[in-house]
Amino acid sequence: MGLFSSHNQLKMNPDQWYFPYGQDLQMESGSNASLEMFRDQPLDSLAREICQNSLDAAASREPVKVAFQYFDLPTEQLPNVNQLRDDILPAAQKEWSHEKKTQQMLKRMAETLSQPTIPVLKISDYQTTGLLNKNWQSLIEQAGSSIKKDDSSAGSFGIGKGAPFAVSDLRMVGYNSLAADGHRSICVMKFVSYKLREAKQNITQGTGYFGACGKQPFDTDLPFDKKHPRQEMGTDIYVLGFNHSLLSDWQTQIKRSIVDNFLFSLYKNRLVVEVDGETIDYPAAKMILDDLQKDKRLAKKYRDAFCYLNVLEDPDHCEFSLQGLTDYGVPDGDAILLTSNCSQANNRRVLMTREVGMKIYEQNRISSTLQFSGIFWANGEKINQLLKELENPNHDKWSEKRAADPKKMGEFLRSIRRFISTTIKNQYEQKIEEQVDAFGVSSFLPDDLNAFKGAKAQLKQKGSNRPKVKLEAQPQTSDQSPVRASETELSDDLDEFGTTGVQDGETSGSGYDGGEGGGIGGSNNASFGDQPGNHAPDKGSDQYAKINVKRQLIGNVTYRCIEADYHQGRYNLLINPGQPLDQVRIGINVVGDSGNKDIVHVKAAALADGTPLGTSFNSVYLDQLAKGQWHRIEMILNRNSRLKLEVEVYAHCE
Structure with missing residues (x-):
């Protein structure tokens, strides 16, 4: 049976994939911008976006737990796989016969659906609020929106929701969430547009849904995972058709990404991650970084993370409270700066992070002579509100150009940098000068x-x-x-x-x-x-x-x-x-x-x-x-x- 030409017919056939359609819609090809931005480092992007979203939805001060688990799903248990293979894919292949990249994507989908099993990566979080109805609407039905519980939450563009689709050969993701206002689940597919067979003047949107009825979610767990029902608040994400090219070392890549991007979250006991049954907490993160130091190539790649670990592990590290930003409504103490120079591996950089503890970027060009590493943690409500407005969609930069008042916010960012630079120089410069700039001391030093x-x-x-x-x-x-x-x-x-x-x-x-x-x-x-x-x-x-x-x-x-x-x-x-x-x-x-x-x-x-x-x-x-x-x-x-x-x-x- 083909897709439906009327809403009434849709109600009579709930177990179908539903692609909204209409006349004169813009055709969507396989080049989806919201997915392409995650192609370069797909697993690193997945880990960052997933853990950030879970930290944003923390239900209490207890550490949020995020679990990554792989399993093989019999292909016949995939939601209405016959409709995908026999109707939707052929129609799309015919529509996009002239577009090479889209044809390659559709061919890969067809090959995946022809296998006896489908690889699935299930990602679950615990100690979170789950997806309330307003969050559900933002995630499932809206583009470019992101509703968070408060201003300290990291995401604000709604772009990160594309990361799971970027690691799926089917571009298909299942959502299952239990929140205070109900249980919801649905499957979503980031597909392509094509003309309906029944009414060729109608063009489908690129996004399709498999729910209780069209875009309406189920009020239970997803049909293919009834054996592991969700019994506590939180959300499950199923990457259906997990990319075959990532299967060989996905566990290693996820673990390294967690350690590199969430070291401070692990340190503050805000996050615990489980990767295929292996727990990654702060002690485990230290062991992973120690192991990486044994390989010269990896030691160089993760050198900065090791430097920040040394800051946290230094019992004599210095802690400074942010001062001097009251003109911007930021009270003194709304952020802290941790610094250390005792390690043999100082990178002369400062890790910049907000309330949830995820790495945003690394501030450098502070001093070319002083030996130090540091961590800047903006944990206050007001400073998080301001920095969130300045944060780019990739969550790896703060820019005044994103502000309504770029001039004022530019000075705000420069004030933060001045605080960091001045604090570090005041703390360490005198010690270096005593050691290096001792003019005439040779008169009092022995030769041997x-x-x-x-x-x-x-x-x-x-x-x-x-x-x-x-x-x-x-x-x-x-x-x-x-x-x-x-x-x-x-x-x-x-x-x-x-x-x-x-x-x-x-x-x-x-x-x-x-x-x-x-x-x-x-x-x-x-x-x-x-x-x-x-x-x-x-x-x-x-x-x-x-x-x-x-x-x-x-x-x-x-x-x-x-x-x-x-x-x-x-x-x-x-x-x-x-x-x-x-x-x-x-x-x-x-x-x-x-x-x-x-x-x-x-x-x-x-x-x-x-x-x-x-x-x-x-x-x-x-x-x-x-x-x-x-x-x-x-x-x-x-x-x-x-x-x-x-x-x-x-x-x-x-």
């Missing part, structure tokens, strides 16, 4: 710091035991070139520099002391300085750069840069690594008052015993550094002013 481990240090007169080393600048020849970070040693913090890196210029321009270096950006003709250069460097012949050595940035290194005689550009570097290092490159940068980095040229370097070291542009090269020992390096730089120096250490990696 290691000899004083565990013993009482005695003050020595300046120069009494210092080796007689004459450090002279070595002339640079045209066959020397800097090592470029883009070739072997890209740092995760490259965004601190913007898009400009150090590269060879076509010819040398002005150099520091005669023009030894190449240009900035790779295509210009100038480097730093005010004296004419000679010619551009010839790549590949630097005996120290060792350009084929793969190195990675090392975080657990303690160092002190001490001025010896700035008039002559002499500085001493005291460095103590937390692990043994081989094939070491030490990059020296000048840090300005604004936090911007500048390149300095190391003209010569030697160990305290007089052993000369290889140099190239702003780098010093050593064969190795012993773990837990202080090493002294004397340098001549091409500047004759007092400098604030920053050191980055790279070492050989497999």
